[in-house]
Amino acid sequence: MIAFIERFVHENDVDSSDSASDYAGEVLSDLSDAGHDFGGLQFSKPLAVLRPSDASDVAKILRLAARSPHLTVAARGNGHSVNGQAMAHRGLVVDMKSLSLPIHVHADGIHADVAGGALWEDVLRHCVVNHRLAPRSWTDYLGLTVGGTLSNAGVSGQAFAHGPQTENVTELEVVTGNGDVLVCSKRQNSELFFGALGGLGQFGIITRARVLLQPAPDMVRWIRVVYTEFRDFTRDAESLVTRPDGDTFDYVEGFVFVNSDDPVNGWPSVPLDRYGSFDPGRFSNSAGPVLYCLEVALHYKNEDSPSTVDTKVERLMGGLRGKEGMRFEAELGYMEFLLRVKRVEEEAKAKGIWGAPHPWLNLFVSKNDIGEFDHVVFKNILKHGVGGPMLLYPLLRSKWDSRKSVALPEGEIFYLVALLRFCSPYQDGLSVHQMVVQNQEILQSCTKHGIDYKLYLPHYNSVEGWKRHFGNQWTRFQERKARFDPMAILAPGQKIFSRNWQHS
Structure with a gap:
């Protein structure tokens, strides 16, 4: 990681005031997986694929990108998007599966803390096998990351009763486009909490989620x-x-x-x-x-x-x-x-x-x-x-x-x-x-x-398309972008905001 950071700083005239020596993550030499997704309709080669060890590494990546005039960052879970949403052309792709936070089920039997890069199928197995508990709301396919589905909604046949997966989390840890690591909930940093849930990765990268549990049937x-x-x-x-x-x-x-x-x-x-x-x-x-x-x-x-x-x-x-x-x-x-x-x-x-x-x-x-x-x-x-x-x-x-x-x-x-x-x-x-x-x-x-x-899982190629999609929510969406990712570093594959976008 250190060599890559130093080379990037030198080649891109990035402000080197922060030391590269405290970056703990890895850089992958194979970029092929990050250049395509499950949809198989688009291909976009990133500059690098990074595997952070924790949320602080994610923050360092975003602060590094902020010191460049053009660099963008995309969080990639299990690569199951269909329209290039997790891609960053000539940018940095963050492999979220590298975050190794263990699944922690609280003593109250109601909550579990899980990494944003954890697969739902692993959350299911851990909670059921070890605690006879399970999250309340699912997607049909569970080979998806927690942060990925929470950035969209997460729906299946249980959503009529419990709401989508976004309604079954009580707390998030999010790294904003400003490079801040923030814990948020309905009462703490609430605007980020509400924005990140279903926010298409535009306001921050979800590194941890506290999900609601219920007793698991047999x-x-x-x-x-x-x-x-x-x-x-x-x-x-x-x-x-x-x-x-x-x-x-x-x-x-x-x-x-x-x-x-x-x-x-x-x-x-x-x-x-x-x-x-x-x-x-x-x-x-x-x-x-x-x-x-x-x-x-x-x-x-x-x-x-x-x-x-x-x-x-x-x-x-x-x-x-x-x-x-x-x-x-x-x-x-x-x-x-x-x-x-x-x-x-x-x-x-x-x-x-x-x-x-x-x-x-x-x-x-x-x-x-x-x-x-x-x-x-x-x-x-x-x-x-x-x-x-x-x-x-x-x-x-x-x-x-x-x-x-x-x-x-x-x-x-x-x-x-x-x-x-x-x-x-x-x-x-x-x-x-x-x-x-x-x-x-x-x-x-x-x-x-x-x-x-x-x-659902929206994709448009123009700002006008996104304005129509959000309707009267568009102004709020813009304001959240201006607050949490003002330089539009995050999620460029969604094609909502361009780098260094200015909110008017």
């Missing part, structure tokens, strides 16, 4: 129910997420699939095990080009009797409008359920498609317009599928603190729409370029039809 009853009518599907999904606590499932999601035997996009994607049987003969000829699947899960303990679990499941399922005979169930352990996408990852890697480009599109769509979205997008533009899951499930705005940085559509109920494209051979498959073009067609169609939506 087992999960996992259920899928198929629908032919969109209105029935949305009514049932919205009913489940708005029921009182204790009177609904612990997890509620859903997805759209193609009404065909396509192995990737169609009927075979619904059964919960490879031996499950999907009988399309139960549908009338009037069923549309796409069908819908409501996915729910109930947690329980080993000591709960099977009859007790069965009784509760049937009570909660009572009155749902799913297609008779189109219900699929599986019983599995809690960690196995939460790590279910890990199995998908392993299979995709074995087939050579995990490393392929992933032009994903993630949206929040208002309940008021979700029917129009179904008609315009699912039943028309995407009637042949996307070569991967098309997630669709409701969330509750009241579970999100409006002081945080995430932009949401109007209304109490809005839907997550996640088009998780894989670039792999499938029926009527598109090239990567065609997938990107189709994503733009979807967004243009939403605008044309007046559909109220916000991009």
Whole structure:
């Protein structure tokens, strides 16, 4: 690290008033990983990849960048962004996985302190195995870093009950663009706390988070129910997420699939095990080009009797409008359920498609317009599928603190729409370029039809796009930038602010 700092100071005329001898981190010679991400759509070569040992090292990196007229810094977790958000062209990429803060579960059994670069799957295993506790809110895929998801939102089937992951932290340690290491919460440095959560890495790098825990169940009853009518599907999904606590499932999601035997996009994607049987003969000829699947899960303990679990499941399922005979169930352990996408990852890697480009599109769509979205997008533009899951499930705005940085559509109920494209051979498959073009067609169609939506994991190439995205929150976003990262050193890959941006 010392040699790199000294060489950089010499070659870039950086003020060398601070000694380089106290930098404890490493510099990686291999820059290839930091030059691309999971999306596989962009490549940008950094000047260096740094592996800090602690928050003070991160602060030193940022203070070094501040003494240069042009250098930028991007925090990189597990490289799972899709549009170059964790890249820094000719800048410094900070490998957050090097922060070695051990996971510390508090004696109160309610909180755990974890490093910003820790993977959620490691947090899960440590808390469950050692303490029979678990964080309350998750993402579907857990090979993501804590700081990465907290910089966006972090949503999954538990978010209707507990809010996104950003609502399940009580304290952060953040290194601001000014090079300050600050502990923040709702009561201490609150503007930074609210800004950093969902702030896309624009105000600081999250080096530690205190997350809320709850007792971990032992087992999960996992259920899928198929629908032919969109209105029935949305009514049932919205009913489940708005029921009182204790009177609904612990997890509620859903997805759209193609009404065909396509192995990737169609009927075979619904059964919960490879031996499950999907009988399309139960549908009338009037069923549309796409069908819908409501996915729910109930947690329980080993000591709960099977009859007790069965009784509760049937009570909660009572009155749902799913297609008779189109219900699929599986019983599995809690960690196995939460790590279910890990199995998908392993299979995709074995087939050579995990490393392929992933032009994903993630949206929040208002309940008021979700029917129009179904008609315009699912039943028309995407009637042949996307070569991967098309997630669709409701969330509750009241579970999100409006002081945080995430932009949401109007209304109490809005839907997550996640088009998780894989670039792999499938029926009527598109090239990567065609997938990107189709994503733009979807967004243009939403605008044309007046559909109220916000991009989740947003990406725009112009300031005007970001202004539209944040709407009346834009001024607050700018003010936070001016306060915590006035030289716009952080997160250049988001393309929101340029280096040495001046707030007016």
